[in-house]
Amino acid sequence: MFEKSDEHLIQKALSGNKRAWLNLIKRYEAQIYNYGIRMTGNNHDALDLMQEVFISVFRNLANYRGDGSFRGWLFKIAHYRCIEFYRRKKPHQGLEDSPEIESTEPSLEQVLAKSQHNHQLVEAMQRLPMSQKAVVELKFFGQFTFDEIAEQLGISSNTAKSQLYSALAKLKTFMEVEYA
DSSP states (O other), X not given: OOOOOHHHHHHHHHTTOHXXXXXXXXXXXXXXHHHHHHXXXXXXXXXXXXXXXXXXXXXXXXXXXXXXXXXXXXXXHHHHHHHHHHHHSOTTOOGGGSOOOOOOOSSHHHHHHHHHHHHHHHHHHHTSOHHHHHHHIIIIISOOOHHHHHXXXXXXXXXXXXXXXXXXXXXHHHHHHHHO
């Protein structure tokens, strides 16, 4: 069976087709959840963020103009919801409060290694400023181009590049110091 385009699903969802809406959610829920994990640092906040994103998408789907990709529009909403999350977050919540990230690898050794590495990466990313964290997330995990990142964050493409390279340097330092 051929996969329907986002635009086709959007049109069906706007006309009241619940199955199209559910297919649209199913297509992107894992990506948004993983974005939430990397941006917030824990499962519960990632689930809350994912829910807020899809509620916003549901409420604003009629406003999607199709100027760019639906995926880009969706991640722009996720970014704004993430900013709101950090504004509401307690200012002194420590990284120790973040639970381990669960992994679905089959072997126990792989599960432990991946979980430890993911936890270390999430901890290191939590130390980055929000602007740099967003660029790293969108570039490496979202696979967006610098132009798409710039559009989503409302910055120039060169600023996105600069923030990425600065964030990578900081992540390298964090990982070398903490986990060497």
